[in-house]
Amino acid sequence: MSASTVSTSAVKERRNNSAVWLGLILAVVSLLSQGLFFLKVPGQNTLPWLSLALATVAVILVLLGVKRAFFESQLYRGKVAGSIITVVSLLLFAMTLFGFVTARKIPGTASAPQVGQKAPDFTLADTNGQNISLADLLSTPVGNAHPKAVLLVFYRGYW
Amino acid sequence: MRPVAISVDPPEVSRDLARKAGYTFTILSDPQLDAIRRYQVLHASGGPDGHDIARPAEFLVDSSGTVRWTNFTEDIRVRARADEMLAAARSIPSQREP
Numbered sequence: 001m002s003a004s005t006v007s008t009s010a011v012k013e014r015r016n017n018s019a020v021w022l023g024l025i026l027a028v029v030s031l032l033s034q035g036l037f038f039l040k041v042p043g044q045n046t047l048p049w050l051s052l053a054l055a056t057v058a059v060i061l062v063l064l065g066v067k068r069a070f071f072e073s074q075l076y077r078g079k080v081a082g083s084i085i086t087v088v089s090l091l092l093f094a095m096t097l098f099g100f101v102t103a104r105k106i107p108g109t110a111s112a113p114q115v116g117q118k119a120p121d122f123t124l125a126d127t128n129g130q131n132i133s134l135a136d137l138l139s140t141p142v143g144n145a146h147p148k149a150v151l152l153v154f155y156r157g158y159w
Numbered sequence: 160m161r162p163v164a165i166s167v168d169p170p171e172v173s174r175d176l177a178r179k180a181g182y183t184f185t186i187l188s189d190p191q192l193d194a195i196r197r198y199q200v201l202h203a204s205g206g207p208d209g210h211d212i213a214r215p216a217e218f219l220v221d222s223s224g225t226v227r228w229t230n231f232t233e234d235i236r237v238r239a240r241a242d243e244m245l246a247a248a249r250s251i252p253s254q255r256e257p
Contacts, residue, residue: 037236044237106214109231112199119220122194124165124187127174132187137163138222147161149227149251150220151244154200154213156235157166 017078020065024085026058027092034099048100055096062089119152160219160248165189167212189213219247227251 033051037044066082073079113119123133137150162184168176173186187194195201195213206212217239219228228247230239 034236037238040238040240042240044240045234048234048236103235104233106205106233106235107202109199109214109216109229112216112229112231113218113226115226115229117226119218119224119226120194120197121224122189122197124189124194125170126188127170127177127186129170132185134220134224137161137185138220138224142161146222148222149160149248151160151162151248152198152218152220153162153164154195154198154216154218155164155166156202156206156212156215157168157172158206158210158212 014073014077015075017065017069017076017082019061019068020078020082020085023058023061023063023065024089026054026061027089027096030054030058030096031092034096048103051096052100055093058089059093062086160245161185162244163187165194165213167192167195167206167210217244219244219251221251 030051033047033054036047041047062082062085065076065078066086068076069078069082119134121134123131126132134150137147139146141147164173164182164184164186166173166186166188167190168188169190170188173188176182177186189195192201192211192213198216198218200213200216201211202214203211205214215232215235215238217228217230218226221227227250228244230243232238
């Protein structure tokens with residue numbers, strides 16, 4: 001029994017290291033998935049976590065593949081490719097992680113006006129340099145009626 | 160519903176942006192962080208070169224000056240979608256002329 005098992009594995013060709021290549025593809029996909037934010041697809045709140053999860057699975061696969069290449073080298077190919085892919089994938093993972101952390105480093109809003117509270121008044125210049133107050137925005141007609149609401153959109157600027 | 164955009168960008172910059180992008184809504188400038196502070200949406204050193212800017216935030220204010228809907232993203236890449244904002248605006252009953 002054991003003699004035939006040994007001879008069979010000696011003749012068997014080494015397998016392709018699919019884990020390493022799959023891991024690399026996932027690492028690239030996780031970085032490219034950042035582009036989905038621009039497409040304004042629904043469910044965007046889950047996207048950051050999805051990208052991070054994908055990138056983590058990618059690294060796990062790559063490390064599994066490279067472990068196989070070095071410690072099960074009679075079964076698996078890919079020592080050189082695996083090593084290069086490991087470096088690249090770890091770099092891609094670092095980029096995804098950095099993007100994740102940076103994009104979420106924003107102050108909390110516990111003290112901001114909440115639903116039901118009065119919106120604070122203000123007077124600011126419009127694009128023509130004219131001073132406009134919140135009261136102006138709420139009373140100046142849109143078409144031939146008062147606006148029923150004003151949507152204040154604070155954005156980061158520096159565009 | 161009247162959309163109004165507010166940032167630290169000066170009027171000239173916003174005018175340029177509006178012209179290039181074809182925006183017709185009101186864009187206000189808050190370089191002194193006045194409204195930004197009143198609405199508690201300051202992001203200290205959050206901008207390029209460590210400049211103070213606003214963190215992304217939306218407030219829907221009805222004709223009585225009351226906040227009816229807010230949207231505070233936890234991730235600068237995630238933006239409120241137009242349909243979410245419109246749904247919030249539609250939930251405010253219109254006032255009929257007497």
